[in-house]
Amino acid sequence: MTKLLLSILLFSLTAVRSYAGGIDDIRQALEHSSVSQIQEKVFVHTDNQCYFVGDTLWYKAYVVRADNLQPTDMSRILYVELLSPDGLVVERQNIIINSQGYTCGQFTLRDSLYSGYYELRAYTRWMLNFNVRHHRYRRDETWSFYNKQMAADYFRVWDGLYSRVFPIYSKPEEAGDYDVRSMYQRPKTRIPKQKKEDLIVTFYPEGGHLIQGVENRVAFEAVNQHGEAANIKGTLSADGMPDMEIKTEYMGRGSFTVTPSDKRLKARFTFHDKEYSFSLPKAEKEGVAIQLEDNQVTIHMRQLLPECEYGLSVLCRGKLKYFTGITGFTSTTSSTSLTSTTRITLPIDSLSTGVNDLTIFDSNGQILADRLFFVNRHENDGNIVTAEIDPTHTYQPYEKVDIPVQLAATTEPTVFSLSIFDTNTDEPTYNDGNIMTDLLLSSELKGFIAYPAHYFESDDALHRRHLDLLMMVQGWRKYNWAELSDTARQMRYQPEKGMTIEGYVYKMLSLNEVEPDEILNWQDGVGVLGRKAAEEQDPVDPFGDNTDSEDALLSSTDEIPDMEDTWTSASTFEYGSIGNANDHLGVNHGNLRHEVLIEAELSVGGVFVGGVQKTEGGHFLFDVPPFYGSAYLNMKAYKENDSIKKSMMARKDSKVLDEDAFPDFYVKREVFFPMYTHDYTYYEKHQPDYTDEMLIDTVSEFSMENDVHQLQNINVKGRRRGRRAIDWKKPAFVMDAYELYNEVTDRGLSFGKLDMRQFPVQVCKYLYGNMNRYVKFNVDGRIDGSTYYRNYSPVTNGASDAEKAGIFRANRTSQSLYKKLKLKRLQNIRVFSDYEPRTEDSTMVVSSLLADATVEMETIPNDGVQPSFRDRHIVFRGFNMAEDFYQPDYSNRSLDEKPADYRRTLYWNPNAVTDEQGRFTATFYNNGKETRIRMTAAGVTSDGRLMHSK
Incomplete structure (x- = not known):
């Protein structure tokens, strides 16, 4: 077999710049x-190396300057994310970095999670200035966004952010039974082709x-x-x-x-x-x-x-x-x-x-x-954290344990993180590194480095040779x-010192109002494109800015005509493909030509904080006082001469709670969180102990079948290949509807007002981008168990009447659907798709007549409603608070009073402090069974020494 492959390390030759002084x-x-473009680096120490659904993942994050590895004096906010096996964000936490450059927190691995390999990602906003590139996208894909810049921002991909992958196993069928580790991955309807x-x-x-x-x-x-x-x-x-x-x-x-x-x-x-x-x-x-x-x-x-x-x-x-x-x-x-x-x-x-x-x-x-x-x-070789632990010693149930710990070369009290855990669920891993191997080696290279400890275990010729080979096969540069060498380079982001609300104000576009009677046509991919003109009208420039005109925008205080009076019959509508409903808006809309007032009001625990400012180039920036938890953020923009009647403080705006009304302007927050992540390497989702055959079966068959994957006793039950029915109980993604609408709006996919005609597609584009395709993807909309929406025609032009009659159609009245699709009636959005953003689904078979994703609208039970707003109404996330690790005290309990204790992490202290001689004693009680223990530790001193355990 002959296979031609042309792969070589090619460095991009930048456009030649002029250096007068050579x-x-x-x-x-x-x-x-070396001073102005210093990068930051993150290392996250976790309490364990694997988890089960229902566990809590505890972490300590260290943020350092890249130049000297000392605690950062730049950023004060760190973003820590938990990403699903598919590559979607499960939870994002904003945590405060203290003056010593560290912080801590925890993720609760709730029961609704699927088991699988999850990613922990961490970064500061300053880090997003570096190592950014763009995912492939076509020019016409920018038309889905308000303008090209918003599209470019969405399709950004970052390399070099902190990332760690670990397994989360299914919850044991019997509490505390960790001997069998299983993974129930989410079901899919189609099985991908296997790699040859x-x-x-x-x-x-x-x-x-x-x-x-x-x-x-x-x-x-x-x-x-x-x-x-x-x-x-x-x-x-x-x-x-x-x-x-x-x-x-x-x-x-x-x-x-x-x-x-x-x-x-x-x-x-x-x-x-x-x-x-x-x-x-x-x-x-x-x-x-x-x-x-x-x-x-x-x-x-x-x-x-x-x-x-x-x-x-x-x-x-x-x-x-x-x-x-x-x-x-x-x-x-x-x-x-x-x-x-x-x-x-x-x-x-x-x-x-x-x-x-x-x-x-x-x-x-x-x-x-x-x-x-x-x-x-070798200046870090001696910075070792040791503990007096005998790996062969067995501790008795509920036994009190004292573990002396020693930090070498320490002459002052030092803060470090310490974890001691049950070795019963230990498993072999290719990630055997620590804070030293990560900050010095792994974080400097692209992709996952297997067995990083190998390169530091000896400084002989063989290990130096292996390390140099690793250096030579790197085609990517973190710096x-x-x-x-470009003195003209400007940084887009500055190190964050506190919370802010930042964004831009844009002109509001004249979206076509939804006519309730048209909704029944959506299931055929047909929607209203506009109203037929009664007479010739002057063409409208979609790129023009008429913000100075008194009647250019539909004001929030204007009376909206009753739809039955204006849209009197179907003959007044022009129908066409639902994907073309907004073609009249044009593309790549610009910024405001005249500044406006932007008002923000934050409600935290019943306390209101607000402010008003005039935009600068359409831009606004509010400082937010620090708080923990969540708050409600209301924002609106209006012309300066409308401030008396539009101000939130005046409370004179009668249309505030009318989501059908048009806002005066499109207010968009500046969001910078990465939408894309990387595919797992072989070594991130496999373990050294298992045979190749077993691992390959795990990836191929089990990932598509809703069966049990047991890591110690593999049991793969294959089914006949083909398309399976969607399991409506197991969505790929679930999110609060109002919150998801806000996310779509802040990404520039929705333009300041809910567009029912496009919302299902907007949701999918927000989650999946372009699905890495060169053609559009198909989306179904579903509500009350019925399909009400398609962005494609479900039949071909030559379909027979019988085939057309066989297409599933929603049995709902148009008015009923219209009311249920409003934000005030929607509770959650549930998305079903075989597509995985992490793998970009390169081997998935697609069909032009079937949905690639289904967006299900879940309404509030019992015809419930919630407040919905004309202007921006957002759940604003404050800082996440670190909780105390649970450590039971069995000293005063009799044997009969001692509860079932299945803890795997026995001791977690993110902020342990030594004495001046570097000594510390960890005291805790064992769980409810005989146990052997192991320890991991990490720390960074003020002068940049990396304290690590082996």
């Missing part, structure tokens, strides 16, 4: 960015380029179709050169040295009795090749411009550590080229421990070669050299 200007720019066995090999020339006529070192990485490392060997060949044996050394990585000609190199491997062939890219005639051995860099430059200056820089976590011009070349000339070679010795002793980035560049700021390498000066 490389000295670049040096000054890098020195400046494959070998994927990616080649990484050292420095980023393969250069003709000079010695190049090339690293490579081999994985199978699931991303699992493949240890292989093969041959490298080219016309005119003998075959060279190449092989992997560790975790599917290896390297070879070759001097390429103008002939293509080809690598051949045998994997599982199949032959694979890979062509390397054609070597370049000019450029730079580098080789780093210990502290010496050999630089080969071929056919470069002699009038340019060339330099070398070394950055560590974004801070400039070394800079020099490149001189002292030894040149060799052939009939076809000029090659210059020089060697530079790096001052390793003055570099920082961690991942360092070596860059070769010219005086125009163009990167010619780039390479990561790791420096370990972008081109951005760091």
Whole structure:
């Protein structure tokens, strides 16, 4: 079998900028960015390594400056999120970072959660300035948003945020029975195609380029179709050169040295009795090749411009550590080229421990070669947290336990986090790192690093070799050299010091009002596009701004005509595809031309706090006093000359509680939370102890069948493949309807007023983006057990009458549906879909005649209603409060009085404090059974030392 794969590390060459002072200007720019563009990093210590539905996940978060790893003095708010296996946010917490750079909290893993692999993600707003890119989207997809900027903001993807994946198992059928760990994943209607066995090999020339006529070192990485490392060997060949044996050394990585000609190199491997062939890219005639051995860099430059200056820089976590011009070349000339070679010795002793980035560049700021390498000066080796725990000792039920803990090299009281837990549910994991391995290594690289502790367990030649191979197969840079050398770069976000309400005001668009009689046509994908014109009218410019005109906008105080009087018959309506109902609005709407007043009122526990300000370029920013829990936020915008009758304090606005009325302006909060996440790597969702066959079965069959997955005794029951009925009891996503409407509005998908015609599609676009497709996806709307809405035609043009009659149709009156679809009647939105944003569903079979997602409107029981508003009415989240960990005291209880105790985490203290000699004693009571225990700990001192347990 021959498979051609062209994969090579290519660094983007930025547009050439002018540096009048040559490389000295670049040096000054890098020195400046070492201060102005310091990144922050997060590490989260959790109380356990796996959880069960119904547990509480306790965490301690450490936020540090990237340049010196000392506690941050920048941000004071951290966002911690729990994401589902599908990649949707289950819960987001806003927590205060104290002056020592740490904070703590907890997630309650409620019973309604599906079991599976969940992600813990954490970041500050300042961190969102860096490592951002865009998910693929088409130009016409921006038309669903108010303007292109809102679309671009939605489709942003961040790399390098803190992320950790852990299993959450199903709740035991019998309380406390943790011996069998099961996963009941959510049911789906269609089974994806299985990946065929494959070998994927990616080649990484050292420095980023393969250069003709000079010695190049090339690293490579081999994985199978699931991303699992493949240890292989093969041959490298080219016309005119003998075959060279190449092989992997560790975790599917290896390297070879070759001097390429103008002939293509080809690598051949045998994997599982199949032959694979890979062509390397054609070597370049000019450029730079580098080789780093210990502290010496050999630089080969071929056919470069002699009038340019060339330099070398070394950055560590974004801070400039070394800079020099490149001189002292030894040149060799052939009939076809000029090659210059020089060697530079790096001052390793003055570099920082961690991942360092070596860059070769010219005086125009163009990167010619780039390479990561790791420096370990061992200053953190002694920062160990130890405990007097005998792993073979068994503690008796309810026994009082005292565990002495010692922090090494500590001469003052030190705060650290400590967890002690039952080893009965311990399981092997590829994530065996700690705060030191994470902040120094794993967080500097893209993707998950399996067995990070391996690279620190010894400093011998073998482990250094394995670590260097890891450095060479990285094509991503956490600290972008081109951005760091750009003195004109502006930061979009500033470090947050407190809560704010920020956003923009836009003109209100003239949405077509929903005619109740049209709703029965929605199930066929048909809706009202507008009213037929009685006579010729002047065309309206959809891009124009008429905010100065007295009658340009429907004011909230204007009387809205009764719909039965105005829309007298169906003949006055123009019908068409429901997806085209807003075409008359135009696209890419601009900002306000004239400033307005924006008013905000916050209700916290019966106390009202409010303010009014005039927009600046449509922008507003309110400072919010800190509070815990939730509050109600009301916002509205109006013209300055309407302030007397529109002010909230005046209480003269009679249309406030009328959701059918049009607001004067579209008020949109500035939201920055990431919508996208990454797919799990093989090593994040698998465990070392289990066989390959068992793991693959787990991923393929069980993920689609609603059966039991037992990790210790795998039992996969397959069914005949095909489409299954939707299980209406098990949605993929559930959210409060009003809250979801607000989220859709703040993302620019809804324009300040509920649009019943588009709401089901808006919900799906908010959750799923474009489903990673090049065509639109189909959406059904459902209420009271019936389908009332489709954004597509459920039959083809040539369908027979019998086929048309077979389409399921809602049996409801139009007026009844119209009333139930209002915000005041809706309680929850439940979404059903096979699509998983995390995996982007690349193998899912789709149909143009079936729904890809179903949005179910769940009404308030017993015809209940809730207040609904014309203007923005939002549940505003304050800070989350850390609770106290439950630790029972059995000292005064008799055996008969002692309750059933199934705790797995026996002791959790996020803020343990040592004495001046670094000593601490953890005291607790065992659970209700015989137990062996283990400990994990983490801490960061004020001078940046990383306290860690092994």
